[in-house]
Each structure stands twice: as structure tokens, then as C-alpha cells.
Amino acid sequence: MFNFVSSDWFTITLEIVFLIFIAYDLKKYYETRKKEYIVNIVLTFGFFIWAIVPFYNSYMTWEDRDKTELISTCKKENNETMCNCLDDRIFKEYTYDEFKNLDKNSTDFKAFVKQTKEECLDDSWF
Structure with a gap:
């Protein structure tokens, strides 16, 4: 049922969503200077890295x-x-x-x- 989770298109879509979240939080931080947006940016960036590692292993390290x-x-x-x-x-x-x-x-x-x-x-x- 959840085979789509390991597909490359799911990973790419997830990365795009994470980038949108980061951009939105950066925009909100510069507008309001609230520190909770920094926490959101750090957490989202962490999830971005967590999701990109299998994609990187699959396409960059194997000839x-x-x-x-x-x-x-x-x-x-x-x-x-x-x-x-x-x-x-x-x-x-x-x-x-x-x-x-x-x-x-x-x-x-x-x-x-x-x-x-x-x-x-x-x-x-x-």
C-alpha cells in the first residue's frame, strides 16, 4: 500500500515541499523576526537532508x-x-x-x- 514512499517521484515531491516550507518560513522570519520560524527552518532543513540521503545514495554514488x-x-x-x-x-x-x-x-x-x-x-x- 505504501510502495510509493520509496519511489523517486515521491522523494522529489517531498524535497520540493520542504523547499517551499523553508522559503515560506524565511519570508515570515524576515517579516516578523519571531524565533519560532528559525526552529521551523532548522527542523525542515533536517527533514530535507533526511529525505535526500537515499536519493543521493541511489544516484550519485553508484556508477x-x-x-x-x-x-x-x-x-x-x-x-x-x-x-x-x-x-x-x-x-x-x-x-x-x-x-x-x-x-x-x-x-x-x-x-x-x-x-x-x-x-x-x-x-x-x-
Whole structure:
């Protein structure tokens, strides 16, 4: 039901909304000089950073050749839909350097893959 939350368009829209909130609070602060607008700006900026990190990990730290290499190894083991879902989650969770240095046999990574596969295969609304 909430698969849209991990989509890129949702993240982009959320970032635009955060920028509008920051601009509005900056305008109100300069008009009134009330300190509560500074708190709003700081909190909104924090949420802006929190929302942009997975987007940044997905698009700035992974080269196209690295992505195709990961995708090709996954397609040998799973179907294409599962691979796309799993790869998207890996791209957003880890930078390329983190993923390269990650122990693929660790319990944390295996738990991440297991949970991601369950979420990718889950067709329920809740």
C-alpha cells in the first residue's frame, strides 16, 4: 500500500515541499523576526537532508557500470521483477563503496536481503 514512499517521484515531491516550507518560513522570519520560524527552518532543513540521503545514495554514488554488474548477477539467481526491487533497495541503502566493502555473508546483510525480498514479494495492501 505504501510502495510509493520509496519511489523517486515521491522523494522529489517531498524535497520540493520542504523547499517551499523553508522559503515560506524565511519570508515570515524576515517579516516578523519571531524565533519560532528559525526552529521551523532548522527542523525542515533536517527533514530535507533526511529525505535526500537515499536519493543521493541511489544516484550519485553508484556508477552505471556498477549498477549493471549488480543487476546481471541478480538476474542469474532471481526473476527480473525481484531483482529490480532488490537492486533499488540496495542502491538506496548503501553507497557503492559501502556495498563493495560489505561482508555479503554477514547476518545483518542477509537479514536485509531477506526482509527486502519479503517486502518485494508482498502484494497485500497493508
